[in-house]
Amino acid sequence: xxxxxxxxxxxxxxxxxxxxxxxxxxxxxxxxxxxxxxxxxxxxxxxxxxxxxxxxxxxxxxxxxxxxxxxxxxxxxxxxxxxxxxxxxxxxxxxxxxxxxxxxxxxxxxxxxxxxxxxxxxxxxxxxxxxxxxxxxxxxxxxxxxxxxxxxxxxx
Numbered sequence: 798x799x800x801x802x803x804x805x806x807x808x809x810x811x812x813x814x815x816x817x818x819x820x821x822x823x824x825x826x827x828x829x830x831x832x833x834x835x836x837x838x839x840x841x842x843x844x845x846x847x848x849x850x851x852x853x854x855x856x857x858x859x860x861x862x863x864x865x866x867x868x869x870x871x872x873x874x875x876x877x878x879x880x881x882x883x884x885x886x887x888x889x890x891x892x893x894x895x896x897x898x899x900x901x902x903x904x905x906x907x908x909x910x911x912x913x914x915x916x917x918x919x920x921x922x923x924x925x926x927x928x929x930x931x932x933x934x935x936x937x938x939x940x941x942x943x944x945x946x947x948x949x950x951x952x953x
Contacts, residue, residue, distance in 0.1 A: 818854050825858040830946045835867040841953060845870040845890050847904075849911060852876045869894070881908075882915030891912070903952060905943075913939045924952070 808816075824894035838844055845868055848855050851871035859865035872890050874880035881887075887904070896902065905924045906912020914937045916923035926946070933939075943949060 800909045803916045807811070818851070822854060822861055824859050827862045827864070828946050832864065834946050834949055835864055837953065839867050843869045843894055843896075845872060845894065847872045847881060847886055847890055847912075847915075849880045857859050881911035882918055884919040885913060887915055887921065888918040903941075903948065909933055909935050909939070913937050924949070 799860060807920055835844070846855065846859075846934070848871065850873060852871065852875055855871055855873055856865065858869075859868070870890065870893055871943055872886055872893075874886065875880035877889055879885045880939075891897070891899070899919070899921050902921050904912055904921050905926055906916070907926045907928065907935045909925060913925050917937060922940040924941040925933070926944060927933075927942055930944055941952070
């Protein structure tokens with residue numbers, strides 16, 4: 798019915814999916830303070846993204862907001878064959894960075910069920926980026942909670 802209303806009643810699922818992904822890319826914006834934070838972080842550490850999103854879509858989103866060059870690697874579930882919270886994706890990231898000390902790694906993510914749960918299963922400190930100040934109703938407890946990107950500076 799919705800497709801009828803927007804004049805797209807004979808659209809295929811594949812075309813609709815492509816339109817949705819393009820919409821996601823085009824509407825990507827940076828959170829306030831993110832660019833400055835990435836500049837500071839890149840001078841102090843290697844940064845990577847671990848995502849359950851499609852690899853090509855994530856790359857295009859990062860290119861759109863001009864921050865792709867701040868990340869050493871992008872680990873996407875479709876490229877590696879497993880999704881967060883599976884700890885294999887986190888282990889893959891550590892291996893690629895040739896990093897063995899989990900104590901010096903912090904997972905920052907906005908999903909309790911994927912980012913925080915995955916980090917906890919893997920044994921890495923986690924930081925829940927809770928921009929909307931939601932209540933955590935799960936049994937998964939992050940190591941840290943923040944509501945703005947500026948709060949990440951306390952961990953540097």
